[in-house]
Amino acid sequence: NAGVTQTPKFQVLKTGQSMTLQCAQDMNHEYMSWYRQDPGMGLRLIHYSVGAGITDQGEVPNGYNVSRSTTEDFPLRLLSAAPSQTSVYFCASSYLPRGGHGYTFGSGTRLTVV
Amino acid sequence: GENVEQHPSTLSVQEGDSAVIKCTYSDSASNYFPWYKQELGKRPQLIIDIRSNVGEKKDQRIAVTLNKTAKHFSLHITETQPEDSAVYFCAAPLTGTASKLTFGTGTRLQVTL
Numbered sequence: 001n002a003g004v005t006q007t008p009k010f011q012v013l014k015t016g017q018s019m020t021l022q023c024a025q026d027m028n029h030e031y032m033s034w035y036r037q038d039p040g041m042g043l044r045l046i047h048y049s050v051g052a053g054i055t056d057q058g059e060v061p062n063g064y065n066v067s068r069s070t071t072e073d074f075p076l077r078l079l080s081a082a083p084s085q086t087s088v089y090f091c092a093s094s095y096l097p098r099g100g101h102g103y104t105f106g107s108g109t110r111l112t113v114v
Numbered sequence: 115g116e117n118v119e120q121h122p123s124t125l126s127v128q129e130g131d132s133a134v135i136k137c138t139y140s141d142s143a144s145n146y147f148p149w150y151k152q153e154l155g156k157r158p159q160l161i162i163d164i165r166s167n168v169g170e171k172k173d174q175r176i177a178v179t180l181n182k183t184a185k186h187f188s189l190h191i192t193e194t195q196p197e198d199s200a201v202y203f204c205a206a207p208l209t210g211t212a213s214k215l216t217f218g219t220g221t222r223l224q225v226t227l
Contacts, residue, residue, distance in 0.1 A: 012161065031213040040123075042219040043158070050213065066168060090157060096213055102148045102160035109165075 002026050004089050008108035013113045021076040021109050025036040025093030029104070030096040032074040034059065036087040037108075043090065049074055050096060081113045116141045116208045120218025127194050135221045137204035138186040147187045148215070150203045151180060158203060162189070168217055194225045 007022045025032065033048035045058030049068040063085060065077040074093075078085060088110050092103035117140040127133050131197055139147075148163035160165045164171045164187065171178050175194075180187040201222050205215040 001180050029164060033214070035217075040219065042120075043217040043221055044212065047214075101146075101213065103150075103158075104164055105157040105159070 001104065003094055004091055004104050004108055006089075008109060009107065010113075011088035011109060011111050013044060013078070013111065015081060015083060015113060017081050019078050019081070021078075021089055021091075021111075023074045023076065023106055024072050024089075025074075025104070026072065027093065028071060029093035030071070031104075032054040032068065032091065032093045033058070033078045034064070034066065034074070035090045037090060038087050046076065046089075081112045085111065086113045087111060115208055116144065116216040118204060118206050118216050118218045120204050120221060122221060123197075123219065124222045124224070126224045126226060129194060131194055133191045133194055133198070133201055133223055133225075135171065135189045135223070136186060137202070137218050138184075139186070139206040140185070141206065142182075142210065144206045146207055147180060148176070149189050150192075150204050150205065150217075152201045152220075156187075160210060161202075168181060168223070191223075194223075196225050196227065199223060199225045 003024045030051050033042040034046040047066040049055045057065050088108050089110050091106040094101040094103045103108050126177045145166040150158035151161045152158040162178050164180050168215045175192050177190045201220045203220050204218040
């Protein structure tokens with residue numbers, strides 16, 4: 001049981017490049033989400049999904065796309081990287097709530113856009 | 115949407131003392147309140163959570179209290195140790211989407227010898 005696996009751990013992009021951050025979980029969690037973490041701003045929700053084929057926007061979705069073709073995978077795509085997207089990205093998953101559940105986080109991707 | 119405010123942003127205590135971090139939330143329908151600990155360079159990890167049908171929950175040296183009337187909840191760490199040094203985040207769910215958590219901005223706790 002690997003939990004939530006994120007790749008890559010580190011990435012440097014040039015402005016305008018595109019890339020996909022991978023996230024996979026093996027806990028059969030229905031809910032998956034992407035957060036970005038910036039100093040002093042906590043964790044801000046980018047996109048989330050409550051099941052395969054269902055995605056929705058979070059607090060800061062601009063410049064990012066997601067898809068959920070399977071329960072296990074939830075990739076995050078940066079369409080045209082900008083320096084403002086320099087951040088640490090975390091994928092998180094949980095069971096859907098029957099009263100709410102804690103998240104399991106991946107180990108994070110540190111992205112630098114130059 | 116849900117708004118979660120967390121205080122203080124930094125907290126320094128001596129080893130053995132207690133530490134208290136407080137969060138307030140805006141949505142009176144919120145019913146689940148987790149706390150996460152994030153060590154430097156690591157992922158956030160769930161350390162304790164409380165549901166709205168209880169007022170307090172303890173797990174060894176950590177406890178969480180909930181005041182639904184005042185809409186605030188607090189993390190209490192007793193007998194602090196150097197390994198408690200980390201950033202702590204509270205969170206609360208948006209109404210009707212209890213899986214969609216809004217996080218506080220974090221408290222950096224430093225336990226000094």
